[in-house]
Amino acid sequence: MIRPVAHIGAMAAYALADLTAPEGKLLISLSQNESLRGPSPAVTQAIHRAAETPHLYPDPDWTGVRRALGDVHGIDPAQIICGNGSLDLIGAIARAYLDQTTRALVPAHAYPFFRTATQMTGAQLTAVPERDLTVDVEALLTAQTSETRVVFVANPGNPTGTRIPRSDLLRLRAGLRDDVLLVIDEAYGEFADHLNEPMFDQVASGNTVVLRTMSKAYGLAGMRVGWGYFPSGIAAEVRKLLNPNNVALAGQLAAEAAVQDQTYMRDTCQMTMQIRDAFASRIRQMGLDVPDSFTNFTLIRFTTPELAQHADAWLKAEGIFLRPQSGAGLPDCLRATIGQAKDMDFTADVLSDWCQQKRISS
Ligand SMILES: Cc1ncc(COP(=O)(O)O)c(C=O)c1O
Incomplete structure (x- = not known):
C-alpha cells in the first residue's frame, strides 16, 4: 500500500462549501464571502x-x-x-x-x-x-x-x-x-x-x-x-x-x-456595508446575536449548535446557503455573506419565519 507521509495522512481534507440547491429552488449562495457584484467594467x-x-x-x-x-x-x-x-x-x-x-x-x-x-x-x-x-x-x-x-x-x-x-x-x-x-x-x-x-x-x-x-x-x-x-x-x-x-x-x-x-471598489464596499448593517439590525431584532462586522459578511449566533443546524436546514430548504462554522470552533453560528439587497431581505424573511416557528413549537 502506498502511504502518504504520516502528518499528511492524519490531516482532514479542507471543508469546502456545500452548494447543491434543492430541486426547484434557485441557489442563493451566501457561503463563500464573494463580492455582491462583479468587478469594475475595466x-x-x-x-x-x-x-x-x-x-x-x-x-x-x-x-x-x-x-x-x-x-x-x-x-x-x-x-x-x-x-x-x-x-x-x-x-x-x-x-x-x-x-x-x-x-x-x-x-x-x-x-x-x-x-x-x-x-x-x-x-x-x-x-x-x-x-x-x-x-x-x-x-x-x-x-x-x-x-x-x-x-x-x-x-x-x-x-x-x-x-x-x-x-x-x-x-x-x-x-x-x-x-x-x-x-x-x-x-x-x-x-x-x-x-x-x-x-x-x-x-x-x-x-x-x-x-x-x-x-x-x-x-x-x-x-x-x-x-x-x-x-x-x-x-x-x-x-x-x-x-x-x-x-x-x-x-x-x-x-x-x-x-x-479605486472608485468602483470603494463603491462596492459602501454598498456592501449598507446592506450588511441593515441585514444585521433585522437579525438582531429577531433576538439573535450578531457581532459588529468590519467585512462583507455577518456572523449569526444561535443559542445552541442544534438551533444553528436547524436554522441552516430551514434556509437550505429555500435554496439559501450560509456557512456553518464548526470548523472555526463556533458550532452555534452560521456565517452569512452579504449579497444583493433582495437576497438579504429574503434571507431575513426566511429566518424570521424560522424564529416564529421555533417559538410556536417550543
Ligand atoms: C481571512 C482569509 N484569508 C484568506 C482567504 C483566501 O482568499 P483567496 O481567495 O485570496 O485565496 C480568505 C477567503 O475567504 C479569508 O477569509
Whole structure:
C-alpha cells in the first residue's frame, strides 16, 4: 500500500462549501464571502486582452499588478509578492517557516486555512481563546513558547467579522520575540480602510507580513489573485516555494485593472456595508446575536449548535446557503455573506419565519 507521509495522512481534507440547491429552488449562495457584484467594467476589457495571447506564459514577476498596488498603497512594489489567491501565500509562508519541531499560534476562531497550512508542514498549532469573538492579544502573548515560529491573525477576522485596532497589533508585535513571524491577513482590509489604520509600515520591522486579496472587495474570487507585502528577506524565501508563473495572465491583467479603479471598489464596499448593517439590525431584532462586522459578511449566533443546524436546514430548504462554522470552533453560528439587497431581505424573511416557528413549537 502506498502511504502518504504520516502528518499528511492524519490531516482532514479542507471543508469546502456545500452548494447543491434543492430541486426547484434557485441557489442563493451566501457561503463563500464573494463580492455582491462583479468587478469594475475595466476588468472585462482586461480579460478580453488576455484572450489574445493565451499561448504565452504570464509575467512571472507580476509587474503590472505590483506597480498598481504600490501606487495605490504608497508601498514598494519590489516587496510585493502575488499568489494564486492569498491561500497560495499562506501555504508558502507556512512551508518556509514551520516544520515538525515548531508551532504556530492562531486565535481560537481563526480562518480554518491557517490550521490546514500549519498541518501540511507537520508543525503543531495552538488555538488561543478569544474575548467576545475578538482576538485577545494578551492571550496570544501568554501562549507564546520557545517552539512558536509563526502567529497568524486575520484582521478583520473570518468568520467572526470583528476587528482589533492597530494599537493592539502593535502591542502584539512588540510582545512577540523577534524570531516569531507575525502574519496579518487583511483579506477584508478594504472594508476597514476607511478607519485609516494601515499596517504596511510594520513590514519594515523585518518580521511582519501583511496579506491581502483581490477575491473580496475587488470582486475577483474566480481569478485567484492574492498579494502580500513582505520584508525582502522573507519575500526571497517564500518565492522559492511558489510555483513559477503562479498567477495566470487573465488574473494579472484583471487585478491590475481592478486596482486602478479605486472608485468602483470603494463603491462596492459602501454598498456592501449598507446592506450588511441593515441585514444585521433585522437579525438582531429577531433576538439573535450578531457581532459588529468590519467585512462583507455577518456572523449569526444561535443559542445552541442544534438551533444553528436547524436554522441552516430551514434556509437550505429555500435554496439559501450560509456557512456553518464548526470548523472555526463556533458550532452555534452560521456565517452569512452579504449579497444583493433582495437576497438579504429574503434571507431575513426566511429566518424570521424560522424564529416564529421555533417559538410556536417550543
Ligand atoms: C481571512 C482569509 N484569508 C484568506 C482567504 C483566501 O482568499 P483567496 O481567495 O485570496 O485565496 C480568505 C477567503 O475567504 C479569508 O477569509
